[in-house]
Amino acid sequence: MRNRHVNAVVIGSGAGGGPAAKELANNGMTVVLFERGDWQAFDEHNDDELCSQRTTVLGNAYGPDQDKHWRVVVDSRGNERIVYPHEGGYNNNAACVGSGTLSYGAMAWRFMPEDFRMKSEYGHVEGSTLEDWPISYDDLEPFYTQAEWEIGVAGADPQNPFVPDRKKPLPMPPFEYNLEGRILFEAAKRKGWHPFPIPMLRNSIPYAGRPACYRMRTCVGFACPVNAKCGTQNTVIPVAMATGNCEVRTRCQVAEIMLDDKGRATGVKYFDRFNKPQIQTADVVVVAGSATETARLLLNSKSKLFPAGAGNNYDWVGRNLQGHAYTAAFGLFDDEVYDDVGPGACIAICDFNHHVDGIVGGGLLANEFIPMPYLYTGTRPPGAAGWGKEHKDFQRNQFKKTIAVMGPFQEIPNFESRVSVDPAVKDFWGIPVARLSGSRHPYDRKGCEMMSARAEEWLLEAGAHFTWQRIGGGPGLSGGQHQAGTCRMGNDKKTSVTNRFGQLHEIDNVFVADGSLVVTNGGFNPALTIMALGFYVGHHIADMWKGTRLKS
Amino acid sequence: MSINRREFLKGLTLAGGSLLFFPACKGNISFWRVLTEEEASLLTAITEQIIPADEDPGATDAGVVNFIDKQLSGFYSGLKDSYRNGLEAFQDYCRKKTGANFEALAWDVQTGLLKDLEANRIDHPYWEENTASRFFSMIRNHTMQGFYGSPRHGGNKNYVSYKMMRIDYPHVIGRNIYTPRSETLNIYQP
Numbered sequence: 001m002r003n004r005h006v007n008a009v010v011i012g013s014g015a016g017g018g019p020a021a022k023e024l025a026n027n028g029m030t031v032v033l034f035e036r037g038d039w040q041a042f043d044e045h046n047d048d049e050l051c052s053q054r055t056t057v058l059g060n061a062y063g064p065d066q067d068k069h070w071r072v073v074v075d076s077r078g079n080e081r082i083v084y085p086h087e088g089g090y091n092n093n094a095a096c097v098g099s100g101t102l103s104y105g106a107m108a109w110r111f112m113p114e115d116f117r118m119k120s121e122y123g124h125v126e127g128s129t130l131e132d133w134p135i136s137y138d139d140l141e142p143f144y145t146q147a148e149w150e151i152g153v154a155g156a157d158p159q160n161p162f163v164p165d166r167k168k169p170l171p172m173p174p175f176e177y178n179l180e181g182r183i184l185f186e187a188a189k190r191k192g193w194h195p196f197p198i199p200m201l202r203n204s205i206p207y208a209g210r211p212a213c214y215r216m217r218t219c220v221g222f223a224c225p226v227n228a229k230c231g232t233q234n235t236v237i238p239v240a241m242a243t244g245n246c247e248v249r250t251r252c253q254v255a256e257i258m259l260d261d262k263g264r265a266t267g268v269k270y271f272d273r274f275n276k277p278q279i280q281t282a283d284v285v286v287v288a289g290s291a292t293e294t295a296r297l298l299l300n301s302k303s304k305l306f307p308a309g310a311g312n313n314y315d316w317v318g319r320n321l322q323g324h325a326y327t328a329a330f331g332l333f334d335d336e337v338y339d340d341v342g343p344g345a346c347i348a349i350c351d352f353n354h355h356v357d358g359i360v361g362g363g364l365l366a367n368e369f370i371p372m373p374y375l376y377t378g379t380r381p382p383g384a385a386g387w388g389k390e391h392k393d394f395q396r397n398q399f400k401k402t403i404a405v406m407g408p409f410q411e412i413p414n415f416e417s418r419v420s421v422d423p424a425v426k427d428f429w430g431i432p433v434a435r436l437s438g439s440r441h442p443y444d445r446k447g448c449e450m451m452s453a454r455a456e457e458w459l460l461e462a463g464a465h466f467t468w469q470r471i472g473g474g475p476g477l478s479g480g481q482h483q484a485g486t487c488r489m490g491n492d493k494k495t496s497v498t499n500r501f502g503q504l505h506e507i508d509n510v511f512v513a514d515g516s517l518v519v520t521n522g523g524f525n526p527a528l529t530i531m532a533l534g535f536y537v538g539h540h541i542a543d544m545w546k547g548t549r550l551k552s
Numbered sequence: 553m554s555i556n557r558r559e560f561l562k563g564l565t566l567a568g569g570s571l572l573f574f575p576a577c578k579g580n581i582s583f584w585r586v587l588t589e590e591e592a593s594l595l596t597a598i599t600e601q602i603i604p605a606d607e608d609p610g611a612t613d614a615g616v617v618n619f620i621d622k623q624l625s626g627f628y629s630g631l632k633d634s635y636r637n638g639l640e641a642f643q644d645y646c647r648k649k650t651g652a653n654f655e656a657l658a659w660d661v662q663t664g665l666l667k668d669l670e671a672n673r674i675d676h677p678y679w680e681e682n683t684a685s686r687f688f689s690m691i692r693n694h695t696m697q698g699f700y701g702s703p704r705h706g707g708n709k710n711y712v713s714y715k716m717m718r719i720d721y722p723h724v725i726g727r728n729i730y731t732p733r734s735e736t737l738n739i740y741q742p
């Protein structure tokens with residue numbers, strides 16, 4: 001049976017795709033929201049550490065499926081290998097309705113105004129593609145607010161003097177600190193820093209018909225058993241469905257955007273849940289498959305006018321793949337600092353995010369999410385025993401006496417860090433797979449050294465009797481759970497993929513609405529910014545929609 | 553202390569010779585899904601070195617080999633040969649070096665041999681291509697997973713590792729951490 005024509009298809013139901021679909025459906029457009037994964041719930045995987053979205057040694061609880069998805073990774077020496085979703089190099093986020101927003105840690109950061117104008121702030125960095133965004137913080141501000149209210153954020157901005165201006169307060173009060181948070185709070189104050197509760201996409205009070213969080217230790221990497229975590233799957237997507245305009249079509253892998261001779265999109269080809277090839281025609285195509293898969297889909301959508309892939313005539317699709325250079329310090333304390341109040345991460349400082357002498361950018365620092373026991377087996381100072389009695393003793397005696405402080409250093413983007421499609425390797429359906437190559441910019445190491453040093457100082461001030469650093473940002477593939485940047489927005493079609501509204505420069509009815517748009521990735525976890533971009537792009541499509549076609 | 557699976561099996565074979573419910577296939581009887589009895593007994597000794605019993609249970613008591621065996625028939629089925637060939641080569645190395653099976657050696661001798669394995673200080677044709685340290689860290693990681701992961705995968709029997717680390721399990725929903733908001737909200741304001 002042929003599918004009924006719709007006004008828009010949205011590919012990907014994660015942080016960007018969910019809000020975009022909701023904006024379209026609410027404004028009267030008929031929408032099919034495609035998701036290669038399925039609806040998921042806590043019960044299936046429970047609190048099983050080994051198969052979660054954070055520790056994936058026995059697979060990813062919330063997708064993608066090992067048997068159908070793989071990628072090619074090229075290392076610095078040019079060696080290629082095939083990687084599966086449970087391996088680090090795959091750079092997985094998730095594949096289910098909500099994607100990462102079902103199981104994330106739910107930190108809910110607004111980028112700072114400086115993050116939107118990195119080149120103007122810091123000038124050119126050799127070997128980088130550091131650039132300003134074509135939009136400013138003020139352009140995105142209303143959509144941050146929309147994300148905070150429609151998806152739900154708890155926090156206390158006024159305690160962070162570096163927080164950018166906002167028009168409307170957050171809808172929910174902040175979470176109280178756990179024991180670590182209280183210890184770190186006092187220490188930060190003594191240092192003259194400015195600690196504050198982390199804004200979270202979790203209900204601190206009953207909100208939008210869902211209950212308040214009861215502070216499990218198993219939060220990041222897991223779905224919430226009581227639905228207190230706010231993702232797109234339990235907020236904007238149900239809202240979109242309730243309009244009657246949006247169908248969520250799960251377990252469908254979109255293979256290609258169909259392009260006509262005039263260079264416009266006519267819909268998508270996909271494989272349905274029975275692996276049968278299908279076609280869905282649409283007036284508008286919105287791609288929100290995450291930085292890796294969005295780039296892959298565009299590159300796999302070729303036509304006479306676009307021999308190198310949709311919107312890729314200037315070879316910018318898939319470029320500037322970035323994530324975050326995570327960097328940390330650990331401290332051991334004499335007394336127990338663990339009170340089992342999850343998810344652990346609750347306090348942050350922004351004192352080292354911008355305006356640090358000699359550093360381009362920076363990042364937030366926060367206490368880490370509670371490590372589950374297997375993850376903690378890797379938390380050891382350099383030179384400590386990796387096994388045997390000594391390792392076991394550490395596990396037994398130090399678990400409740402350890403605090404980790406870490407942060408995401410804002411990576412300096414570069415052109416060679418990229419997603420392309422592999423010329424030979426195909427996935428289960430025969431679609432060319434994503435090929436990841438390149439490396440972080442060498443600058444990141446310097447930023448990470450600065451941040452780990454501050455993190456260690458914080459722990460020492462808090463009374464740690466023994467500390468060590470784990471400095472991130474070394475050479476190696478970028479991307480990861482915070483992958484972004486592969487379809488950069490900009491004003492010049494020769495140096496970017498989309499215009500300031502996420503619309504492809506070269507194909508006016510194809511839009512991108514996910515982390516791919518990000519020009520620079522901020523010194524913050526990116527989900528709230530991606531949600532804001534989803535609302536922003538969706539809003540502009542709805543604005544341009546004239547009932548039957550887009551206004552040009 | 554409970555009798556472990558290996559001793560239990562040994563007892564059975566000694567007592568019965570050919571017990572009715574075993575197929576009579578010369579010495580190949582194994583209770584395991586993938587491992588042979590020989591492999592399991594060597595692996596038991598290695599994993600016990602990685603997480604030894606002390607005042608708290610060790611790898612053997614937690615069922616770590618059961619975990620590995622179960623995964624080798626499932627998610628880790630691609631690693632069967634790495635285990636099979638690696639264990640054989642390591643046992644062969646131990647025999648040549650000491651004249652005895654690894655399991656039969658004194659604790660400290662065993663520790664020394666594993667340190668050699670971990671550091672690639674091992675002279676055996678099998679490890680020329682497959683570096684010994686990679687084999688060791690595979691077993692090390694799987695042992696940690698079996699001991700510290702969820703019991704649903706076959707290890708961490710009765711949550712022994714959680715008990716050792718004093719992590720409450722099960723985690724009771726809605727237990728004790730609701731502090732009235734009015735009290736907490738203003739405490740840490742700068």
Ligand SMILES: Cc1cc2nc3c(=O)[nH]c(=O)nc-3n(C[C@H](O)[C@H](O)[C@H](O)COP(=O)(O)OP(=O)(O)OC[C@H]3O[C@@H](n4cnc5c(N)ncnc54)[C@H](O)[C@@H]3O)c2cc1C
Binds near residue numbers: 104
């Ligand atoms: C364990 C974990 C913890 C995290 N913690 C935080 C945090 O605390 N704070 C934060 O800000 N961020 C966090 N993140 C990251 C956050 O989830 C991501 O940044 C965000 O979800 C990315 O949004 P996106 O829209 O770009 O892509 P995604 O949200 O990944 O959405 C893409 C969706 O598209 C689907 N898709 C892709 N290709 C196709 C195709 N061809 N056909 C059909 N469907 C397709 C995918 O299956 C996926 O569901 C975390 C992530 C994880 C996994």
